[in-house]
Amino acid sequence: MDSTSPDSEPGRGAPGEQERAAAQLGGSATYFDGLSNRRQIVTIGFANQLVMRSADNFVSWPYEDIRRVDGPSGTLRVSCLSASPLARLEIRDPAVAAELAARCSDIDQNSLTRGAIARIIGWSLAAAASIVAIVLVVIPFAADRLTPLVPPAMERHLGEAAVVQIQTVFGDKVCGETAGQTAFAKLVTALRKPAGLDDSIASQVVDTPIPNAFALPGGRFFLLRGLLDKADDPDEVAGILAHELGHLKHRDNLRQLIHNGGSSFLIGLLFGDVTGAGAAVFASRTMINASYSREAEEAADSFAIDVMHKLGRPTRPMGELMFRITGKEDGKRPSLWASHPLTEDRLARMRAADRPASGPPLLSADEWRALKGICH
Known part of the structure; x- marks a missing residue:
């Protein structure tokens, strides 16, 4: 003292x-x-x-x-x-x-010397680097490795949970005009066979002006009426749907769900609790606003091009619809290209892959009119 x-x-x-x-x-x-x-x-x-x-x-x-x-x-x-x-x-x-x-035997006890401060700073930097590594490397790596291991039954369950979120967003707005529904089912069936997908695929048209289409885990995909409104012929819509079937085939939606859900979803996946928060993450981030990786988009493009070639239908219309929506979108509403950004390379690839039509039309003129009016 x-x-x-x-x-x-x-x-x-x-x-x-x-x-x-x-x-x-x-x-x-x-x-x-x-x-x-x-x-x-x-x-x-x-x-x-x-x-x-x-x-x-x-x-x-x-x-x-x-x-x-x-x-x-x-x-x-x-x-x-x-x-x-x-x-x-x-x-x-x-x-x-x-x-x-x-x-003074205790002179350095509980004191922050320069060395101790340097160590604390070093540990803090290491922790920050670890967080960055988890976000940029570990979670994407885990998503790629875990996706093939998810059983189909669990994936379907995830899709059902995501549908609940979609219904919350859009309400009861599923379009069901009989002739239009028949035409839509015919188009999906025509695409499903060359895509190598079974008849468990479920599809719906939702009455909303948003020009979009998206796939859910477990073999479900949705076409929004806004995209139909902007389409000029069945080949344009078919190309977009084939692209979405590519995401389903490659399970990109599930991979994106695991990636966007981060560590909380990975823990839920390990312990079986993946239908609540995990599905909500998917619905909010992947349904409309989230984007797939460039590699996933290019793979889905290749898939769509291959399907259209097998059907003997041109691929150029798909790119034209993409470009038309991109050029006219006012930016105030989420569009197809908020989740599927179009690049010049992708557009050029679709045009380069175009071939003259060699197969029958996917829909007749009457069926096309019925599909365009499915929500009326």
């Missing part, structure tokens, strides 16, 4: 051993009592405690209470647990500093 009164303050040494030790050593240091900003030049001495003496003050600190605090290079700066919290002693003499450090 600091002392300024020779007779009453604890920590004051009697004029004897401690004062003689201070006088004998003759080392000087700078002392701050923590009560004012006044610096005091003191003489250091070592006895059963550290003693500091100036012309008008005598202070003693127990060695076990002395702790190192951060200070300038070449200076030992210490505080004392039993003194004022702001009291400091600065020693520049290397010999005196070494002697004090040798006598």
Whole structure:
């Protein structure tokens, strides 16, 4: 404890051993009592405690209470647990500093030295780097590896949970005009066979002006009326649907769900709880606004081109519809290309793959009119 009164303050040494030790050593240091900003030049001495003496003050600190605090290079700066919290002693003499450090066995206990601060900063940077690695590497890697391991039954269950989210967004707006529904079923069946997909595929048209189409886990996909409104012929719609069937075939929607759901979804997948929050993540991020990777989009394009070739139908109309929607979209509503961004490379590829029609029309003129009016 600091002392300024020779007779009453604890920590004051009697004029004897401690004062003689201070006088004998003759080392000087700078002392701050923590009560004012006044610096005091003191003489250091070592006895059963550290003693500091100036012309008008005598202070003693127990060695076990002395702790190192951060200070300038070449200076030992210490505080004392039993003194004022702001009291400091600065020693520049290397010999005196070494002697004090040798006598204070706990001098570095619970103190943040430069080395400790550097280690904390290093750990913080390492933690930040780990988070970045998890987001950019681990989760995508896990999504790619886990997707093939998800049983079809669980994937269908995920799709059903996602449908609930879709119904929440769009309400009961499924289009069911009989002739239009028959034409839509015919178009989907024509595409499904060359796509190598079975008849468990479920599809619906939803009455909303958003020009979009999207697939869900478990073999479900939706065509939104806004896309039908912008289409000029069946080949344009068929190409878009074939693209979505490609995402289904490659399970891109499930992979995107695992990726977007992050660690919480991965934990749910491991413990079987993937129908609530996980499906909500998919519906909110993947249904309309999220985007597949460039590789996934290009693979779905290739799939659609192959399907259209097998049907003997041109691929250019698919690209023209994509371009038409992209060019006219006002940006105020989510469109197909918010989730399937069109690039010049993709458009050029569809045009380059175009062939003259060699197969029969996918729909008759009457069937096409019925499909266009499916929501009326």
